[in-house]
Amino acid sequence: EADIYQTPRYLVIGTGKKITLECSQTMGHDKMYWYQQDPGMELHLIHYSYGVNSTEKGDLSSESTVSRIRTEHFPLTLESARPSHTSQYLCASRDRGAGGYTFGSGTRLTVV
Amino acid sequence: GIQVEQSPPDLILQEGANSTLRCNFSDSVNNLQWFHQNPWGQLINLFYIPSGTKQNGRLSATTVATERYSLLYISSSQTTDSGVYFCAGGNGAGSYQLTFGKGTKLSVIP
Numbered sequence: 001e002a003d004i005y006q007t008p009r010y011l012v013i014g015t016g017k018k019i020t021l022e023c024s025q026t027m028g029h030d031k032m033y034w035y036q037q038d039p040g041m042e043l044h045l046i047h048y049s050y051g052v053n054s055t056e057k058g059d060l061s062s063e064s065t066v067s068r069i070r071t072e073h074f075p076l077t078l079e080s081a082r083p084s085h086t087s088q089y090l091c092a093s094r095d096r097g098a099g100g101y102t103f104g105s106g107t108r109l110t111v112v
Numbered sequence: 113g114i115q116v117e118q119s120p121p122d123l124i125l126q127e128g129a130n131s132t133l134r135c136n137f138s139d140s141v142n143n144l145q146w147f148h149q150n151p152w153g154q155l156i157n158l159f160y161i162p163s164g165t166k167q168n169g170r171l172s173a174t175t176v177a178t179e180r181y182s183l184l185y186i187s188s189s190q191t192t193d194s195g196v197y198f199c200a201g202g203n204g205a206g207s208y209q210l211t212f213g214k215g216t217k218l219s220v221i222p
Binding site for chain 1: 113145147153154155156157159160196198200208209210211212213214215217
């Protein structure tokens with residue numbers, strides 16, 4: 001079944017740790033996105049990619065980085081986590097034609 | 113970038129009631145989507161509707177692109193409709209990047 005997967009679902013880590021949030025999709029979509037969402041708030045775009053070896057920063061300044069070495073994989077890395085990074089991170093993908101986004105289930109990150 | 117305004121911010125409905133949610137855009141959009149976020153945080157795409165009207169069961173949406181707004185209709189609401197409804201839009205070369213509104217939090221009570 002074609003879908004988009006995010007792991008881990010929940011993560012609690014200490015300040016200063018390096019973490020990678022995984023996002024993979026099996027739909028062959030060329031466009032992928034990372035959004036950050038605080039509880040009860042709107043989503044903010046932090047990174048996007050239009051294909052392999054293409055990555056751009058979004059509207060919201062973020063200390064995270066992304067890579068797109070394979071079409072299906074779009075991981076997000078925080079080199080040194082801080083409590084201000086506590087949030088939900090949502091990954092999405094979209095085909096090149098007209099159509100809506102498909103979102104993953106999200107990763108709820110807590111930095112203590 | 114474009115600004116997205118949603119109304120109302122909160123809505124409480126009795127089960128079986130109908131409702132209309134509104135989304136206004138500060139500029140024209142050629143990519144407009146409605147989403148439902150359930151209480152567990154999962155975002156589900158409801159409609160891709162840059163213009164015109166679409167229906168899916170008890171939900172329907174209408175976008176009037178020339179007047180920069182979109183409406184989401186929920187008929188015969190059920191408790192499972194509870195959650196947050198977001199609209200999002202994009203335009204021009206950045207139409208693939210969506211700007212989200214703050215959402216309408218809907219609570220349907222039995």
